[in-house]
Amino acid sequence: MAEVRFKGRIVVLATVVLLVFTAIGSRLAMLHLRPVDWVVRPIMEARSFESKPAANRGRIVDRTGRILAMDTPSYHVCIDPKWISEHGDPVAVARHLSDEFRLSEADLAGDLAQTHREYTRIKKYVSGHQIKRFKRMNMGVVYTPAELVGGVETNIYLKGVWFEEAPIRKYPNGPLMAHVVGFSNLEGIGSAGVELRMNEYLRGKEGYRKGQVDGSGREIYRTREMDIPPEDGATVELTLDSWLQYQVEKIIEKTCHDFNAKAVWAIVQHVRTGEILAMASFPTYDPNRYSKAPEEWRRNRAIGFNYEPGSTMKAAVIAAALDHDVVDEGDVFDCEKGYWVYGGKALRDSHGEEDLTVADIVKVSSNIGTAKIALEMGNQMVYDSLRKFHFGERLDVGLPGEEGGIFYSPKHWSKISITRIGMGHEIGVTALQVLSMMNAIAYNGVQMQPYLVKRVVTPDGTVLHENKPEVIGRPLDPPAARRMQQLLARVVMEEGGTGTKAQVEGYTVAGKTGTAQKIRPKEEGGGYYSKNFTSSFAGFLPVENPEIGIIVVADDPGEYTDSGRKINYYGGTVCGPAFQEIATMAVEYLRIAPGGNRVYVARPQE
Structure with missing residues (x-):
């Protein structure tokens, strides 16, 4: 009986054991062969991965192909x-990384102590040269210290570390052309100059990758979905020339x-053509360390600084008077021995x-003579004549930060405004506007669009944009x-002209x-400073067939x-010699013949 029981x-x-194992087997079969969604989803989420590989930002190059801006690996x-707390050696990681990257070992130990975290960035933007002692391995790196251990090179496996x-x-050229090229921030977004203006072309498009990883976190390539x-x-590609730009920067x-x-x-x-060959401003800055430079140093004054031009404006006004047959070169005006009262103002x-002819008014730069010519023309x-030169509006050279100048309509003028505008007061301009006006005179009355971006080309050679x-x-x-x-030409080439220091042999x-007195701000009482000036010289050569302005x-x-007297501030004294140095260098480099003829392709000097 007992045996039966x-x-x-x-x-x-x-039977119970069989039923249990049958149930387990059925469950396993169901989970593996026909798993339900709530089982599959977390597994697939854990194994799947998505990444968005970043695109390299496009290059900026000068007219000769010299690289001005580029992405470099870091x-x-x-x-x-x-991972390090579970599988690695936190002490070794802290010691070796602190030695190699000059980090605080105590700070690294603090980062490693946060064992609930799976990702901590301890050093940003290190170059490829700085990680040459590291070799990537599965779930870590192999580090080879510079010091030999017992005379033998040692490899140390640092788990949980990656780059x-x-x-x-x-x-690569540092401050060269900084105000034109600009800079991009650490997020790769253009923030000034060409980097900002052409950001849409330069930034590229990030990629997209989707797939699965194995238990060690390595991608299973055959499962890649996208x-x-x-x-x-x-x-x-810019129209500017690096060598020419470098010389201009040194001169200014x-x-x-x-x-001073x-x-x-x-x-x-x-x-x-309107092509900008050089555009420089000093003080300057290094775009590799743009955050270290004062904001004012980063300002491109060639297009972003409004100033009263003084007597360079006389060229536009008197040219317009000649064009409208208001005066002729030989007409004579009484210049009042240098002192004249009009509208109650001297x-x-x-x-x-x-007495001076119109030709001599230009040559000696008479304010009074120009004012009387302007009165002959009328408000x-x-x-209208100055607006035809595009004063009072942006010329859209292709850079952010360009100012349009300040030029009010006649309804805002006082009685004496016309006598002051003709000599370059009561009007704000940029250097680019004045040069564009001067070049229009040089090009027989034709004003060209100034530009400094020549074209935009994709890596495969497709031209996306081109300026002509x-x-x-x-x-x-x-x-x-x-x-x-x-x-x-008489201003520069004849004795007694105000620009004789700009002569080029x-x-x-x-x-x-x-030469114009600077405006005094309202908070300082308004009007003009008596001893603060903006000085300038604008010109072109050769006169027979003008090539460069x-x-x-x-x-x-x-x-x-x-x-207490101020000296050496006139435009002819300060800027005339600088013009002469730039022009002398430029005609030699660009191989411009004395008769004009043509500009040869710029190339490094032999």
Whole structure:
């Protein structure tokens, strides 16, 4: 009887065991062969991965192909504190990473102690050179210290350490052309200059990758569902020439120091195409360390600084008077021996003259003579004529931060405004506007669109955007422009002209000096400073067949004598010599013949 009961228990126990294993097997079969959604979802989520590979930002190059801005490989140093605490050696990780990357070992130990975290970035933007002692391995890196251990090179496996790719923007020429090229921030977004204006072309398109990983976190390539590679940004080709730009930057820096100016800026432009060949401003900055520079140093004064131009404006007003047959070169005006009262306000010349022809008014830069010519023209004619030169509006050269100047309509003028606007007061301009006006005179009355982006090209050679010479106006008829060219040549080439220091040996140069008192802010009482000036010289050469136009502007140059008198601040004194140096260098480099002929392709000097 007992034996029967024992056998029955065995059968019951075996049946229970069989049922249990049958249930487990059925459950396993169901989970593996026909798993339900709530089982599958977390598993797939844990194994799936998505990434968005970053595209390289496009390059910026000059007209010769020299690289001005480019992405270079760099990396973020990252750790997984949780993984290191479970599988690695936190002490070794902290010691070796602190030694190699000059980090605080105590701070690293604090990061490693946060074992609930799986991702911590401990060092940003290290170069490939800085990680040369590390070799990537599964779930970590192999580190080879510089010091030998017992005379033998040692490899140390640091689990939970890896390097995250993070391209960084580099400007290999440092400050060269900084105000034109600009910079992009650490997020790869253009923030100034061409980097900002052409950001849509430069930034490229990030890729997209979707797939699965194994238990060690490695991608299973055969399960990759989608792989869209990133598209690198396009290359932006500028019209500027690096060698020419470098020489201009050196010259204006020297001018700034020699004449104690607050700032100096200059532009070199091709007369008949509108291409900007050089655009420089000093003080400058290094876009590789843009955050270290004062904001004012990052300002592109060539296009972003409004100033009263002074006597360079006389070229536009008198050219317009000739164009409208209001005056002729030989007409004579009484210049009142340098002192004249009109509308209850006195107007002075730096040198008193009596009767002067229109030609000599230009040559010696008479304020009184120009004011009387402007009165002959009348308010509306003066206003319309200057508007034809595009004063009072942006020229859209292709950079952010461009100012449009300040030029009010005649309804806002006082009785004496016309006498002041003709000599370059009561009007705000940029250097680019003045040079564009001067080049219009040089090009027989045709004004060209200034531009500095030549074209935009994708990595595969497709041209996305291209600028070509474009006429934006004809402010003067050719005969009047040619007559004005000769009058401006007398300013430089004849004794007694205000611009004789701008002469270039072997070439005929035309141009105009400008010296204007700076405006005193309202909070300081308004009006004009008596000893603070903006000085300039704008001109072109060769007069026979103009090829290049150049402008140089200096903010508050000069020095004081022991008696408190200010000297060496006139445009012809400060900016004329700088123009001469730039022009002498440019005609040699660009191979411009004395008769003009043509500009040869710029190339490095032999």
